[in-house]
Amino acid sequence: MELNGAQIVIQSLKDEGVEYIFGYPGGAVLHLYDAIFQQDDVKHILVRHEQAATHAADGYARATGKPGVVLVTSGPGATNAVTGIATAYLDSIPLVVISGQVSSPVIGSDAFQEVDMVGITRPCVKHNFLVKDVNKLAETIKKAFYVATTGRPGPVVIDIPKDITDPKIKVPYKYPKKVTMRSYNPAVAGHKGQIKKAVDLLLDAEKPMIYSGGGVVLGEASKELTKLAHLLGYPVTNTLMGLGAFPATDKQFVGMLGMHGTYEANMAMHESDVIIAIGARFDDRVTGKLDQFCPYAKIIHIDIDPASISKTVKVDVPIVGDVKPVLEQMLEMIKESDKKPDKKKLESWWNQIEKWRAVKCLEYDRNSAIIKPQYVIEQLYEVTKGDAYITSDVGQHQMYAAQYYHFDKPRRWINSGGLGTMGFGLPAAIGVKLAFPEADVACVTGEASIQMCIQELSTALQYNTPVKIVNLNNRYMGMVRQWQEFTYESRYSHSYMDTIPDFVKLADAYGHVGMRIDKPEEVRPALEQAFAMKDRTVFLDIITDRTENVYPMIEAGKGHHDMKLRVAPGTPTDRELA
Amino acid sequence: MRHIISILMENEAGALSRVAGLFSARGYNIESLTVAPTEEPSLSRMTLVTRGSDDIIEQITKQLNKLIDVVKLIDLAESSHIERELMMVKVKTTDQTRGEIINLTDIFRGRIIDVTPTSYVVEMTGTSDKLDAFIAAIDSGNIIEVVRSGPTGISRGEKGLHL
Numbered sequence: 083m084e085l086n087g088a089q090i091v092i093q094s095l096k097d098e099g100v101e102y103i104f105g106y107p108g109g110a111v112l113h114l115y116d117a118i119f120q121q122d123d124v125k126h127i128l129v130r131h132e133q134a135a136t137h138a139a140d141g142y143a144r145a146t147g148k149p150g151v152v153l154v155t156s157g158p159g160a161t162n163a164v165t166g167i168a169t170a171y172l173d174s175i176p177l178v179v180i181s182g183q184v185s186s187p188v189i190g191s192d193a194f195q196e197v198d199m200v201g202i203t204r205p206c207v208k209h210n211f212l213v214k215d216v217n218k219l220a221e222t223i224k225k226a227f228y229v230a231t232t233g234r235p236g237p238v239v240i241d242i243p244k245d246i247t248d249p250k251i252k253v254p255y256k257y258p259k260k261v262t263m264r265s266y267n268p269a270v271a272g273h274k275g276q277i278k279k280a281v282d283l284l285l286d287a288e289k290p291m292i293y294s295g296g297g298v299v300l301g302e303a304s305k306e307l308t309k310l311a312h313l314l315g316y317p318v319t320n321t322l323m324g325l326g327a328f329p330a331t332d333k334q335f336v337g338m339l340g341m342h343g344t345y346e347a348n349m350a351m352h353e354s355d356v357i358i359a360i361g362a363r364f365d366d367r368v369t370g371k372l373d374q375f376c377p378y379a380k381i382i383h384i385d386i387d388p389a390s391i392s393k394t395v396k397v398d399v400p401i402v403g404d405v406k407p408v409l410e411q412m413l414e415m416i417k418e419s420d421k422k423p424d425k426k427k428l429e430s431w432w433n434q435i436e437k438w439r440a441v442k443c444l445e446y447d448r449n450s451a452i453i454k455p456q457y458v459i460e461q462l463y464e465v466t467k468g469d470a471y472i473t474s475d476v477g478q479h480q481m482y483a484a485q486y487y488h489f490d491k492p493r494r495w496i497n498s499g500g501l502g503t504m505g506f507g508l509p510a511a512i513g514v515k516l517a518f519p520e521a522d523v524a525c526v527t528g529e530a531s532i533q534m535c536i537q538e539l540s541t542a543l544q545y546n547t548p549v550k551i552v553n554l555n556n557r558y559m560g561m562v563r564q565w566q567e568f569t570y571e572s573r574y575s576h577s578y579m580d581t582i583p584d585f586v587k588l589a590d591a592y593g594h595v596g597m598r599i600d601k602p603e604e605v606r607p608a609l610e611q612a613f614a615m616k617d618r619t620v621f622l623d624i625i626t627d628r629t630e631n632v633y634p635m636i637e638a639g640k641g642h643h644d645m646k647l648r649v650a651p652g653t654p655t656d657r658e659l660a
Numbered sequence: 661m662r663h664i665i666s667i668l669m670e671n672e673a674g675a676l677s678r679v680a681g682l683f684s685a686r687g688y689n690i691e692s693l694t695v696a697p698t699e700e701p702s703l704s705r706m707t708l709v710t711r712g713s714d715d716i717i718e719q720i721t722k723q724l725n726k727l728i729d730v731v732k733l734i735d736l737a738e739s740s741h742i743e744r745e746l747m748m749v750k751v752k753t754t755d756q757t758r759g760e761i762i763n764l765t766d767i768f769r770g771r772i773i774d775v776t777p778t779s780y781v782v783e784m785t786g787t788s789d790k791l792d793a794f795i796a797a798i799d800s801g802n803i804i805e806v807v808r809s810g811p812t813g814i815s816r817g818e819k820g821l822h823l
Contacts, residue, residue, distance in 0.1 A: 201677070204681050266728050389722035605804055
């Protein structure tokens with residue numbers, strides 16, 4: 083079969099099984115858009131800004147496990163996509179981003195809409211390619227998907243000069259079934275001896291902790307993780323990226339750990355004697371002050387990326403490998419082992435944990451006349467029966483969603499954890515809804531974050547992706563305000579906007595349903611009404627307490643055992659005082 | 661500690677910038693860097709000299725290995741190896757200084773490869789220390805310019821860095 087470059091790109095995507103491309107046209111990709119126009123297999127989703135294309139593809143990828151595909155033009159199209167590429171990179175999300183480039187002969191001449199996309203994205207991609215020969219186009223696309231989806235996943239950019247997609251130049255086309263790269267062989271199986279060592283250490287533990295992260299979600303290993311936890315009876319904590327990998331409603335779950343993790347999770351980490359880190363990377367928001375991190379623990383670390391191991395925290399038993407097969411092997415060895423966890427010691431460990439749990443670090447004032455953001459998330463959880471896909475932006479609302487929506491399944495919690503990208507939530511929700519049209523999809527956001535990609539309300543109408551936007555409107559950039567309160571003596575420098583749009587009218591203007599809710603008793607009915615409107619995008623503008631803070635909190639430079647709580651253990655709660 | 665990392669990588673545009681970019685992005689230092697294609701034209705061999713604690717060097721080698729263009733690498737400093745650097749020094753010459761420069765060049769086993777009425781170019785290979793010693797031995801006022809390749813190295817014995 084002979085095809086031109088533009089047709090090769092689209093045919094390759096089709097052969098790769100791509101369902102959706104998220105993109106925006108422009109000069110350098112006009113040949114490609116002409117090829118898109120002449121087929122129906124690969125559906126193109128026209129966003130309103132290239133950043134949103136990457137976030138939507140990213141949301142699609144996080145929810146489905148399949149790579150997200152983006153198409154943007156050269157120059158500003160490409161640079162607009164960079165934030166989304168970096169977002170995917172920090173959370174190890176597989177994306178293939180195709181960017182147009184000026185024609186090969188004018189590359190380097192500061193041509194119209196020319197930027198060095200390969201250079202600009204180099205530090206925030208897993209790999210990138212500049213295609214110089216149309217004969218290598220199909221193979222390059224295959225390589226891009228291979229690199230993006232295997233090993234530790236990540237975004238891959240393919241920069242295609244306009245002349246490579248010239249409709250007049252046709253070459254033989256065959257999409258390779260497989261590619262091998264001599265310089266890229268991601269590890270799969272873990273080292274048996276290391277796994278054995280880990281098992282011995284685990285079975286000898288007196289105060290064990292299972293600390294699992296996004297790698298368990300990406301590696302489709304949540305079943306194995308759950309089996310391991312149940313077999314051992316050990317407590318489990320998840321990172322922000324790992325939520326849902328172990329059911330939050332399981333009694334062995336002690337909550338999220340880290341800066342806004344639960345008191346019990348962080349105290350248990352601090353006191354633990356053996357920690358097994360599974361697909362987690364000891365991020366600074368998790369560890370707090372490094373020299374106070376888990377001072378009594380021997381650490382086992384399973385990760386597919388050798389560079390993640392002993393990067394910030396020195397580990398005792400490193401295991402490089404894909405979490406799923408490693409956990410399977412571990413389960414076998416535990417079952418075969420003569421050793422069993424010491425029941426008595428485990429029981430006293432659980433008793434200790436229950437004491438920390440009894441502090442109820444997530445309690446808040448439930449009698450408030452002003453809507454508390456935590457209450458909204460609890461109601462959202464109940465109304466959606468804990469089974470919705472929740473995307474979020476970045477800030478306080480993100481932490482409330484992580485703390486109060488109890489994710490029981492992986493891939494349901496979709497947020498920008500590593501890069502912390504405001505504007506992520508709405509386009510990501512659109513991507514999720516396209517993948518799962520029948521599922522409930524909500525974007526938990528704030529009035530600051532939502533304005534960063536608000537234009538995508540228009541995309542949501544065009545493609546009929548009825549998501550529910552839960553806007554926790556506290557008239558502040560809440561997390562910035564919280565830090566300013568705690569560490570800058572309440573000097574609220576530019577953490578509020580003097581003008582905020584009327585979101586109800588705005589939703590209406592974009593063709594959606596807008597609701598304003600400002601009384602606690604209206605929250606539940608409004609959410610029920612919104613989710614009952616199956617075919618409408620609903621923007622719920624919920625006026626919440628301006629001064630509410632996210633608790634508990636490990637402030638910068640402190641350790642896990644040194645948490646700031648809403649109320650100190652033993653002191654009465656707001657409710658008891660009222 | 662000083663480490664010499666020898667890297668076999670795809671001989672492709674942009675591969676060098678991936679390595680250099682990795683070092684600047686992660687705040688590692690590069691003391692010297694030399695690169696050229698190997699006997700297999702699709703591969704380049706890079707020799708990179710860096711300094712850092714064991715932890716840092718471990719991260720550097722892991723991060724380098726993660727780059728898709730990197731095929732293989734070794735830290736030469738971990739085992740017995742040979743290290744050489746090429747230097748060319750252009751010096752001013754007068755009737756009084758010529759003899760001394762010729763003598764020193766002989767002592768250091770260098771060669772004079774360009775001669776004009778007023779200058780010599782001395783070519784010398786050796787370890788970086790030896791080249792430093794030569795520079796120290798000649799009168800700095802007579803040096804017109806010095807160009808050094810940066811060290812390159814190879815491990816001793818039968819084993820080698822190849823596909």
